[in-house]
Amino acid sequence: MRLFRDAGHLFRLAGLFAFGTLFILTIRSFLVPRTFGEYGHYRGAAIAEVAAHPARFAGHQTCETCHTDVAQTKAAGKHAQVNCEACHGPQAKHADDPSSVDPGKPDTAVLCVRCHEASAARPKDFPQVNAGDHSGGVPCQTCHQPHSPAIGSASAPASAAGGTK
Amino acid sequence: MNITRRQLLILLPAAAVAWESVLAGTPEAAPNYNMTDHWWSMLIDIPKCIGCGNCVRACQAENDVPDGFFRTWVERYHVTDWNLENPQVISPDGGKEGFPVAKEDAGKYFFVPKLCNHCADSPCTQVCPVGATFITPDGVVMVDQKYCLGCAYCVQACPYGCRYIHPTKKVADKCTLCYHRITKGLTTACCEACPTGARQLADLKNPKDPIHAFLKTHSVQVLKPQMATGAKVFYNALDGSVR
Amino acid sequence: MPGVEGFMYPNEVSLYWSVLIVLYPFITGLVAGAFILASLERVFRVEAVKPTYRLALLTALAFLIVAPLPLQLHLGHPERSYEMYMTPHRTSAMAMFGFVYLWYLMAVLVVEIWLDFRADIVALSQSTTGWKHWMYWAMTLGSANVSERALAIDERVGWVVTLIGIPSAFLLHGYVGFIFGSIKANPWWSSPLMPVVFIFSAMVSGIAAVMLLYMALMRLRKQPIDMRCVDTVASYLFYIFIVDFSLEMLDLIHRIYEADESFRSLDFMVHTRLYFSQIVLQILLGTLAPILLLFVAQVTKLSEPTRKKIYAVSGSLALVGILAMRWNVVIGGQLFSKSFLGYTTYKMALATREGLLVAIGLTLLPLLILAVLMKVLPPWPEKKHASIPEAVAAH
Incomplete structure (x- = not known):
């Protein structure tokens, strides 16, 4: 029990780290684009965006x-x-x-x-x-x-x- | 010949449908395009290249390539005697306006068109820290302009000098193999504009593509094979002096 | 094409990594070097270097805070840099560096400093008033427990953190070396020795920086310099310098002897565009001169003022040499064409976002941060003055 009391500040520090990690993970779930990972480690929607470029040569x-x-x-x-x-x-x-x-x-x-x-x-x-x-x-x-x-x-x-x- | 677009659509339904999808600019609208059915590459027939610069101009017009940067360019090699290690190479403004007339007849001259090799094991996509550059399921290396940080690590990692940082967009930029065209049944702008057929778009997954017969009967090579990048731009009759 | 000699691929004419990317490995190197010096005292119990222990930790923190700034400023889209933590690419050395950096900053340096200064922080939170009180109170995390047992626990945990910190420091700077060393497209960079050379040069620069800072601060505070400490630090500097120099020469000799396809191109570059920064600044002035000076100080019995001067000069030269080495790696690696047929020139801008003024500002910023850190967490608390005669007595 004394150990817990005397190491109390370390537990506070660990708690702070745990909170920080959780905070970042929460943010992450909002900030990662929705189509990321659709085909691989990239934004799947980017393919359609490149394909949407207008053609200048008719062929x-x-x-x-x-x-x-x-x-x-x-x-x-x-x-x-x-x-x-x-x-x-x-x-x-x-x-x-x-x-x-x-x-x-x-x-x-x-x-x-x-x-x-x-x-x-x-x-x-x-x-x-x-x-x-x-x-x-x-x-x-x-x-x-x-x-x-x-x-x-x-x-x-x-x-x-x-x-x- | 005065034809309105409406008449064109009525007169030529098949061509018009394809053209509509080109204009719409969405891969979904392209009839029956399935990414997994293709594996794009290009064939470059060096003896056919005349150094006119058509491909460079076409690429700049098609893709809004900024001045001073190149998604494709043409180099002219001049190799004298056995001196393979010291070729004299020029590429004035990427060969956009062609090349100065060569008078001297000593040694050999040839033109080498260059573009992104759309490597299967690409060092540029390997180093991207965030996944803003990647190879698509149909084998085209491209950049996500909305996600790229502009760190230029990929520019450093490309052994061929095919990438640059766009001067105003501040993101990595490169050849897309005219993805907006090839997904709609058209060829790339550079191949469309090449007057001699020195550049040929090829689909390695299509058994009917003439590239298979060509590869069987010619000595082809990729650039810098020692880099083991899985380059997919094949050069016919590539000289040993080419870097 | 102005500034171009021979043939460059057309997209290679302008450089994509500027002087800011020169600063980045330089600053990160100072962090790793300073931390390794600090851990000598803690893990290997080298009592002599104790006066520099806390200074080295704070120096490491000050430089580590600044380390990502040059990267951030050079990005085309700095506002997107968070993506590095959101969708890190496993195969990218640069993405992994983001995590190594965060690990080093949070799990190693901040924790170690906090544990070491905790007793002082608690005391300060009690002796100060107003906003200072609240600042120190926040730093105590609301725990004022500085009982003997609590401090003994801190000491043990701190020792473990330092033990983890040493490989972390190696990892931090080794990774910077790997960012360059793993680029197979660039023969000037591509070398498995790169991370090792980076670590040893980092130690040289970090130790030299802490030594110089210690001497300068003591002079500013009008306090005697603990010569036993400085002599020991200088001897470490000397030994590590020799290892660093040997590694760099090994790399050079290997390149010259192998003389592969890129050699002629690189050789030409070293004899022309990089001659001043590589041969003169890096090798002659920045490496051989300080090694020679430190050697003289090692083997002869010189007076204290002479030794101080030698240490000051060789420390400064070492910093110049390491900065030149970073320059030669980063800028040199972009001056030649990957076709090995030509060379371009780097024109440093003055007042742009990636210009010289920003670079100077970023080099001075860590010193400013260090000054603030030393105000908040004094490395040599007033009451500890009593311990200095003890060190002097050791002479």
């Missing part, structure tokens, strides 16, 4: 549902594997509201050389030219139809400039 399947004519031209030519938005940029807004959002036309002077300007660093079998020597400043689309670039291919360059409008 070529979406483009092709309307632009069937271009899709056909392209499929027959050298650019068959190049998706629409690789050159035209992200067009989800246009796909969502085709009449009011005008995608505009890319500038071939900038666009074509990004891939085709000759560089020792590019794969040897990839078609590339020294643009200055090759055309002497004449715009690329004068001779090449971007959707089917080989000269003498299905579509004439003139219609290429007009696109599908």
Whole structure:
């Protein structure tokens, strides 16, 4: 009994610790997000939040549902594997509201050389030219139809400039 | 061709349904997407990469990546003779605007697109103190932006330099493998924009995915295999000088 | 790209851990070192170092209170740091550190200080009035029992707490080392020696800090310095310094001899961007110089004023050296590219949240807290002055 009396302050300290631990555990039950641990050690709801990000690129399947004519031209030519938005940029807004959002036309002077300007660093079998020597400043689309670039291919360059409008 | 969205929906029901779910932006709305049926990865065919920077620009447009930071970027290697240990590497602004024309023909050049490897045994998710970064059941490493402390321990732990602290959101940020797209049947923005097919999204759990045939017939490697991270971005014809 | 040499992965150009993360292991190291010095007296009954016992405990507490602040300030979202305790990730060294810290603060340091000062607290609660009375009364937890038996129980329990405290101190700082040592992506950090080196360098810095503080405080209070005590502390400093230096050299020699894929990159860095902080500050001025000075003081018979000067200089140099070591680990580990093909530069901001001014403030803050702690819990109560001649007599 004397031990209990003389160690009384230690029991008070232990009580304080027990109270603190209980307090933290109580808080914890309120502060841990509800979906935490749903799939693993993380907030399950975070997956849906990431998935909710809006898409900016519509995807070529979406483009092709309307632009069937271009899709056909392209499929027959050298650019068959190049998706629409690789050159035209992200067009989800246009796909969502085709009449009011005008995608505009890319500038071939900038666009074509990004891939085709000759560089020792590019794969040897990839078609590339020294643009200055090759055309002497004449715009690329004068001779090449971007959707089917080989000269003498299905579509004439003139219609290429007009696109599908 | 003047088509309103309403007409589009009437004309093309199948495509329209998919597109609706893209717009809705909820995985539940995506028809029949089941996380456990997928295990996402990517294939990068180095001989096909021409260093145009399309993927970098597409990624920045799709994911609002802040200037000066990169979820994907392209490096250009120049290896002369046998000097594998000292490649000259450049990546001006992540290759966003392409690369300067290379005139010198000595040695070999090649481009290496980089992105998060979505490692199965990821060192970045291992070190996160609170569980704010994780790998999803379908194999995508992502960050919970509402839970991340911004301690940057994961940035230090990534051997590939794929993470950064978002300059205004102050949380860790990285490639999501365009999770908002792939869960709705679309490919990633970088793959969509790649003109040569050098990048291919792949689903390892889908037996019909062409990646299986490709892996069978090509010499593929992951980056820094000695790190044993279970990296899931596979590189075809990866040179020994690549770090 | 300004400040970049060679090739960095584009996301690596800016550093993500600033000077505040340099301070964090430095401050935590002082805690662990000071506590280990204190426990020498208690567990190994080294009577000579008794005058520094309570000072060492209070120093440890003052620095431990400040230790999480640099971490907190560097976080992108400090308001979310509670998550570390709500959903700790078992595989994360950083999450576990939160618990080690809490354990050390609450279960070891606070309990030990409370037990040791309890008799004084009870006396103070009776001799003071007003808010001071209530403060001390709260600290007694409402128990004024300072009977001989109660104090004997305290002594026993305190001894056990100290016994638990020593491995806890090792754990505390070993864990800090593990936070760096376990990052396999970074060859400058990734080493199983890292926790061990951190513990020994922590002991060096903690012992040096308490020694300097003791000498400075005695001078401030115009009281004689107990030379037997300082000599003993200095000899401990010397021995532990040698162990610490050997470990660091072992790490260095191992790296040079193995010369793995990262070696050329790291070697270049040490000879250029880290030359001043690593070779000059850490190794020459911060380690070899104080070891040499302490060695001279050990083997020759020098006069008391000379010894005091040597201890003051070598103690200060040791602190500079350990701070430089933390700098080289934290900042050095981010200056080179993980591609081993390039280097970046760290530009320390001045007045930002992670700038130099905040860093200086955080280094001085523990001293302020220590001053307050010493006001509340005087380590050398006035009545104990009588015991000093006894120590002097030992000469």
